[in-house]
Amino acid sequence: MPALIDHESRRHQIARIAADIIARVGLEPLTMRQIAKEAGFSTTIVTHYFANKRELLLYTYRASVANTGERVEAALQSDPCDLQGCVESLLPGDEASLRDWKVYFAFWQMALVDAEFAAEQRGQVANARSILLRVLNARARAGLNRGANLDGVARRLVVVIQGIAIHSIFDPVDWSADGQRAFLNGELQALEAAG
């Protein structure tokens, strides 16, 4: 019996239910009991996999980060220079990515008062920056954005991505996927002009 795989897949299943609850009703009503109820498990099984809510939220956050990573790699697979596609795949443009962003918001809420979570968040910002830098370097090698300060551009883009995400989450009409794309287009054009 592949016990290790079952173990990980069970943890993943529980984290997915946690993400759904966070997206639907928020972090505060999330309890081990609520998760057990929705999963059809006993609370004892849930607490066997996650000792507490904090541990569960950390795992759920990392699962959302991994989802985002998969979307980014899918966007870059056909064209490693597709900066716009890469940035769009980092944004909350559909239901799945919106759920991941709501998990980020929940995580931030705890990271405000939890040094380990704050360090994790800094790590993810560094990670996002390095992905963008990879695309910017691929573009530079292809003769695009020549002369631009690529580190500075990557840094700016992560700031703008977080700002767009917050706007779009609370104002999905003004900041629809198309609205986000239009705004982003302007940003990336300004970058081309500067580069």
Place this chain on the structure above:
Amino acid sequence: MPALIDHESRRHQIARIAADIIARVGLEPLTMRQIAKEAGFSTTIVTHYFANKRELLLYTYRASVANTGERVEAALQSDPCDLQGCVESLLPGDEASLRDWKVYFAFWQMALVDAEFAAEQRGQVANARSILLRVLNARARAGLNRGANLDGVARRLVVVIQGIAIHSIFDPVDWSADGQRAFLNGELQALEAAG
């Protein structure tokens, strides 16, 4: 006896304690009982002023927005064209503004699943945009940033402000007040160049 004033000042006092608790330990441990304890009141007095945590958080959020508004007006009083000063006063650059931003984060957490809170958040974004537009118009009248799309610039700035705030809250070393200012300088110079 000025009962009305006492009433408002008591509400303000409770909201300030709530903001301190949110900044120190987060939204989740915030309870009416905890507030009563820190204020030296009975829980009954606290619930006399705020029926529940939601009502209290909405009031606390508006108080933080008002604090930010006061900082902005103070920055613009000596120079209505001081865009950098205006933007800096919207950012978490000191302990008081950081506390207000932590209240915003707590509020966002609830706004994710509360339509009225989300509408309030949209209103505050519109408000921030109109303040920035006022400064941009003052600058245009003074011959600065001529030809720039001022609505678009104000929109961009609010996005960038939110992104910087998130970065600086979780990474106060890399995004110190000086670090924020340096980044912002670059942003505003790009704007001057475009304008």
